[in-house]
Amino acid sequence: MLNTSNVAHSILTEENDNYNSNNNNNNSLLLNDLSFHNDDIIINGSLHYAVYDTTLFDVLKVDPEDFASQITLMDLPVFKSITPDELISCNWSSKSKLEKAFHIVQFTRRFNQVNFWTQGELLRADILKNRIEILSHFIRVAKKLFDFNNINACMAVVMALQSAPIYRLQKTWMGLSKRDRTTFSNLKEFVSSNENWKRLRHHLTNTKLPCIPYLGIYLTDIIRIDTLHPHRGGLETNQRKNALNNICRIISEFQQSTYEFLKPIECVQNYLASVRYMEELQTFVEDQNFKQSLIIEPDDQNDSCSEKLQKNLEKSASFKIVHVDTSSISLHRRTLSDFNNSNYHSSSNKSATLPCRTSANKSLLDDSVLGDPVTEEPSSGNESCEEVILKAKEYIKTNNKHHHIIQGISLSLSSLSMKEPLDPYNDSLIPSNYNFQGSLERKCLLKNYKKPNITKWKKYWVAICEHLIFFHKQKSFLITLPIRLNRQTLIKNSDDLSIIQSTLSNINITLTETDRLYYRQNPSKCQSITDWLIVLSQRKNRNEIQLSDLTKGSMYKFKFENEAIANIWFQRLKEASTFKQKNSQLSENLIALD
Amino acid sequence: MDYAYVFKYIIIGDINVGKSCLLLQFTDKRFQSAHDCTIGVEFGSRIVNVAEKGVKLQIWDTAGQEQFRSIIRSYYRGAAGALLVYDITKRTTFDHLTMWINDLRNYSTSNMVIVLIGNKCDLSDRREVQKEEGEAFARDHGLIFIETSAKTAVNVEDAFIKTAREICNKIDDGVFDLTNEMCGIKIHHKLPNENPNTRRNSNPNQTSGC
Numbered sequence: 165m166l167n168t169s170n171v172a173h174s175i176l177t178e179e180n181d182n183y184n185s186n187n188n189n190n191n192s193l194l195l196n197d198l199s200f201h202n203d204d205i206i207i208n209g210s211l212h213y214a215v216y217d218t219t220l221f222d223v224l225k226v227d228p229e230d231f232a233s234q235i236t237l238m239d240l241p242v243f244k245s246i247t248p249d250e251l252i253s254c255n256w257s258s259k260s261k262l263e264k265a266f267h268i269v270q271f272t273r274r275f276n277q278v279n280f281w282t283q284g285e286l287l288r289a290d291i292l293k294n295r296i297e298i299l300s301h302f303i304r305v306a307k308k309l310f311d312f313n314n315i316n317a318c319m320a321v322v323m324a325l326q327s328a329p330i331y332r333l334q335k336t337w338m339g340l341s342k343r344d345r346t347t348f349s350n351l352k353e354f355v356s357s358n359e360n361w362k363r364l365r366h367h368l369t370n371t372k373l374p375c376i377p378y379l380g381i382y383l384t385d386i387i388r389i390d391t392l393h394p395h396r397g398g399l400e401t402n403q404r405k406n407a408l409n410n411i412c413r414i415i416s417e418f419q420q421s422t423y424e425f426l427k428p429i430e431c432v433q434n435y436l437a438s439v440r441y442m443e444e445l446q447t448f449v450e451d452q453n454f455k456q457s458l459i460i461e462p463d464d465q466n467d468s469c470s471e472k473l474q475k476n477l478e479k480s481a482s483f484k485i486v487h488v489d490t491s492s493i494s495l496h497r498r499t500l501s502d503f504n505n506s507n508y509h510s511s512s513n514k515s516a517t518l519p520c521r522t523s524a525n526k527s528l529l530d531d532s533v534l535g536d537p538v539t540e541e542p543s544s545g546n547e548s549c550e551e552v553i554l555k556a557k558e559y560i561k562t563n564n565k566h567h568h569i570i571q572g573i574s575l576s577l578s579s580l581s582m583k584e585p586l587d588p589y590n591d592s593l594i595p596s597n598y599n600f601q602g603s604l605e606r607k608c609l610l611k612n613y614k615k616p617n618i619t620k621w622k623k624y625w626v627a628i629c630e631h632l633i634f635f636h637k638q639k640s641f642l643i644t645l646p647i648r649l650n651r652q653t654l655i656k657n658s659d660d661l662s663i664i665q666s667t668l669s670n671i672n673i674t675l676t677e678t679d680r681l682y683y684r685q686n687p688s689k690c691q692s693i694t695d696w697l698i699v700l701s702q703r704k705n706r707n708e709i710q711l712s713d714l715t716k717g718s719m720y721k722f723k724f725e726n727e728a729i730a731n732i733w734f735q736r737l738k739e740a741s742t743f744k745q746k747n748s749q750l751s752e753n754l755i756a757l758d
Numbered sequence: 759m760d761y762a763y764v765f766k767y768i769i770i771g772d773i774n775v776g777k778s779c780l781l782l783q784f785t786d787k788r789f790q791s792a793h794d795c796t797i798g799v800e801f802g803s804r805i806v807n808v809a810e811k812g813v814k815l816q817i818w819d820t821a822g823q824e825q826f827r828s829i830i831r832s833y834y835r836g837a838a839g840a841l842l843v844y845d846i847t848k849r850t851t852f853d854h855l856t857m858w859i860n861d862l863r864n865y866s867t868s869n870m871v872i873v874l875i876g877n878k879c880d881l882s883d884r885r886e887v888q889k890e891e892g893e894a895f896a897r898d899h900g901l902i903f904i905e906t907s908a909k910t911a912v913n914v915e916d917a918f919i920k921t922a923r924e925i926c927n928k929i930d931d932g933v934f935d936l937t938n939e940m941c942g943i944k945i946h947h948k949l950p951n952e953n954p955n956t957r958r959n960s961n962p963n964q965t966s967g968c
Contacts, residue, residue, distance in 0.1 A: 257773050257824045272825040279828045319829075326832045328865045357818055357833070360802050380829065383822035391778040391821075446827055454864070 223285050224301055226432055232308030233426040234433050235278060235317045236376065242271045243316070243376050244419045248412040254390050256383065271379060275320045277441040280449060282324035284439075286333075287456045288613055288717065295460070296339035299325070303340075303348045310351065312423070313375040315368070319355045326352065329450075329457035336461070374421030382411050440714075452715065598634070600736040601627035603678045605723040606635070609710075613717035621723060625683035628736050631694045631743035634687035638677075696741045700734040709734055761805050761812035765925055766942040767918070768818045768833050770858060771843035772851040776877040778821040779908035780843065784918050785817065808922040814946065815918060834866040838934070838942030839873070839921040844892075846876045846905065847884040852891070859899055867941055869933050871924045873902040875917055880907035 223231075245267040250256065255264035262269060282302055289295040302321055309318035324330060325348070340348070354363050361381050368377050386408065393404035605621040625636035676682065697712040707730035709722045724730040769777045785804045803816040818837065820830050834840070842858055844851040855874070862872060876892045889905060896903035902920055906913040925943065928934060934941045 254822075257822070269825070275826060276828065283828075323826075323829050323832055327828050328831060328835065331832070331835070358816070380823040380826050384819060385822075387778050387822035388782065388819075391782055450827070450831070 224297060228301060228304035229308045230429055230432055231305045231436075232312055232314070232317075233423075234429055234436060235305075235309065236312050236314040236423055237426055237428055238433060238436060239271075239274050239314060239317055239376050240421065240423055242267065242274050243379075244421075246271060246379075246415065246419070248416070251382070251386060251412055251415065252408050254386060268379070268383075271316075273441065273443070275316055275379075276443070276446070277439055278317050278320040279324040279327075280441055280446075280453075281436070281439045282321050283327055283330055283453055286325075286330055286336075287453055287460065290460050292335055292339065292461075295333070295336045299330075299333075299336050300340060300344045303344050303351070306351055307347050310354070312426070313371060313373075315364070315378045316376045318351070319378045319380075322348075322351050322355050327453075329453040332457060332463075333461050373418070374423055375418055376421065377415075377418050379415075382415060386411055598627035598629045599740075600733075601625065602729070602733070603680075603683070604733070607721045607723070608719070609721055610712075610717060610719035623677050623683075625680060626722075627687070628740045631692050631740050633691050633693055633737075633740065635689040635691075636683040636686070637688045638682060639684050693737065693741045694743065698734065698737045698741050700730065709737060711737065761814040761946050763811065763926075763929075764814045764816055764944040764946055765839060765922055766816050766818065766837045766944075767839045767841060767921065768820065768837045769841045769843060770820060770830070770862075771841075771875075772845070772848075772854055773824060775843045775845040775848070775851050776908045777841075777843055778819055780841065780875070780877065780906065780914060780917070781817055781819045783908045783911050783914045804918075806919055806922060808919060809926045811926065813922050813926070815922060817918075831861070831865050834862060834870075836940055836942050837866065837870060838925050839871045840866065841873050841875055841917060841921065842901070843875045843877050844887070845878050846887045846889075846892075847878055847881050849886040852876075852887040852895075855895060869928060869941065871902070871921050871928065872899075873904060873917055873921045874899075876903075876905040877908055879905040879912060880910045 247267065250265040250268050253264045255261055256268040256272070258264070282305075286295060286298050286302070289298050302325060306318050306321040306325070309315075309321060354367070355378075356363065364378065364381065368375070368381070389404060389407045389411075393401050393407065395404060603623060603625050606624050606626070607621045608616050608619055610616075623638055627634045627636070693711065693713070695715075697710075697714060699710045699712070701708045701710065707724040707727050709724075709730060710719065711722065712719045722733065724733060769781055771777055781802060785802055802819055803814060805812055805814045807813075818833050820833065823829060840862055842855065842862070844855060846852075859872075862870065874892060874896045876887065876889065892905065893903050895901075902924060904913050904917045904920065906917055908914060925934075929936070929943065934943055936943055936945060
């Protein structure tokens with residue numbers, strides 16, 4: 165998803181590291197921040213552009229002129245590398261485009277990258293005021309691009325602002341100042357395709373260098389010439405040759421352009437380059453962008469339903485949170501151990517031991533407690549987790565015998581079709597429906613496009629089940645004390661439901677952080693990681709995996725003790741992120757529960 | 759030649775279905791013969807006579823710009839008519855129609871008139887899509903259907919003019935909000951030196967706009 169792609173660091177290459185090692189000045193600091201090994205230093209933006217991180221890059225902090233100049237400097241070499249052969253081949257849209265028209269493809273990629281970056285930046289601003297500011301900012305970027313005579317990028321920005329998801333944001337457009345509106349309407353006129361791009365053609369034939377033209381016009385012209393004078397083997401007709409040569413000559417003249425007067429700004433270029441653009445995902449991103457647009461400014465008539473849907477989802481989310489609350493309190497009644505009694509104690513006291521749970525949504529540090537599916541697109545098919553839990557909850561409601569909510573979760577889990585459980589620690593204590601689980605350290609780098617104020621490594625027991633990951637927090641008791649171990653085994657009762665039976669055993673052990681019992685039995689958070697970006701980083705003796713949810717702007721890092729474990733997790737997380745859900749099967753299973 | 763309206767059209771469809779060919783055949787009578795092919799501002803437009811009115815058709819050809827996807831989608835919005843083209847000798851181009859239709863429905867104005875064109879009907883010996891299939895698809899999606907040959911000019915005029923006639927009908931029914939430029943229809947303002955009485959009654963003959 166390109167709109168949000170800048171959330172994620174693109175897969176950062178060694179170049180950053182090389183660069184860092186060569187620079188020990190302030191710049192290296194900002195690049196460190198950009199790099200994968202970012203330690204989340206939060207600095208105030210006192211240095212000009214010094215605070216730089218792709219994850220929370222604020223476009224408003226960069227002057228439009230600097231964006232325009234850097235985009236131009238990035239476009240120029242790509243444009244210059246286009247060869248006449250590529251143009252004449254007419255193969256830039258064909259299957260063999262990468263072999264026969266590589267540089268044209270690269271150049272159109274630049275166009276699309278700028279285009280989707282613009283759309284994405286606007287759509288991720290969910291507050292109207294911000295959005296207006298960003299729109300105005302981009303209009304100025306487009307104007308500057310025009311001033312630099314980078315018509316290609318100017319058009320990319322203007323067309324992005326004219327694209328379906330942005331065009332329909334009426335409230336945003338209404339908020340523009342008169343000056344911005346005039347500027348934009350002039351730009352719009354300029355790039356209009358009316359009368360065969362009259363104004364644009366006029367400009368391009370009369371302009372002085374430097375200029376990076378909009379290539380699309382020439383590409384269409386070449387196709388027209390090719391249609392008019394097809395090349396049927398043998399010698400080319402003179403008309404065809406002349407007409408094509410004419411276009412190649414025009415392009416090669418533009419390729420003489422230099423932009424020596426523009427100074428490179430490394431961090432802005434790095435940021436712009438980090439905006440991910442994948443051609444294969446384009447349709448998907450376009451659809452996502454449109455949905456996002458409907459969310460931030462719902463239509464008055466047609467899309468009131470989508471708004472409603474959104475509200476319903478919110479309701480169900482708060483519902484879920486309540487349900488987690490209950491679970492933490494009710495759990496202890498069922499389990500019979502010292503540890504759980506102590507847990508009961510604290511929870512019944514409503515003391516600070518479980519403050520986060522009772523204070524609902526945002527309390528779980530950076531977690532949103534099962535709340536993440538809230539913003540899930542209704543049609544995306546990702547709501548299955550939520551559905552399952554809701555249905556389980558309903559089931560529990562109607563069956564007073566089993567009103568333990570957390571069991572609802574385990575019930576719903578058991579209803580999912582499971583893969584072979586694989587447990588690296590071979591821990592028989594876990595009633596596992598999970599595909600894979602283990603302990604790790606997690607840090608949140610980004611949440612809803614915002615960097616959390618406090619961010620540090622926290623230990624979790626993490627389990628993967630299909631496309632879902634479950635987080636179990638550490639228990640609140642002191643781990644160094646010998647405790648009575650609560651051994652639990654999983655049996656099946658007459659209703660064919662998995663329940664947890666506890667047996668007591670008096671073993672004195674000291675738990676370490678790789679032990680399952682070091683963590684709470686019940687997950688505090690469940691997230692679908694479908695389509696997340698999973699990146700493994702094993703440099704500088706670190707074994708980390710970065711998980712990025714490009715749609716919602718969340719980013720986490722997992723840390724592992726050694727390479728082997730990190731590798732296994734990487735594979736498993738990858739599998740989970742691409743896991744195909746079988747919704748129909750799922751609902752059948754739920755019915756079977758009743 | 760005078761005209762009362764300007765209609766904006768777009769031509770879309772898979773690569774190599776003959777989009778440019780159709781346009782050239784329609785707007786440029788010299789298509790078959792060689793000429794210097796200067797691509798000027800009038801390229802892609804032509805005035806036709808529809809329902810006793812002169813109408814200037816301004817056609818946006820997206821050929822060659824398929825990679826600039828965002829541009830193509832924003833074209834949809836300002837067009838009154840769309841020519842959705844497939845190649846009767848290539849099954850895949852027909853199979854992709856649903857995708858194109860969805861795209862159009864999502865991003866165009868709801869009143870857009872769409873004509874489905876099965877192109878290259880001169881190559882009927884290599885036919886992979888039957889005429890009945892095209893008709894059925896058009897019926898299911900509420901489109902006008904026509905088979906053409908851009909090469910031999912069969913039905914090309916018809917495709918463009920049928921679309922224009924349908925748009926005219928819709929204008930008469932008051933479906934379009936002509937004050938909104940985004941509907942793809944512009945009322946042509948008379949030049950000051952023009953006599954308003956002769957404007958409507960002029961007898962437009964169908965000549966090339968070039």
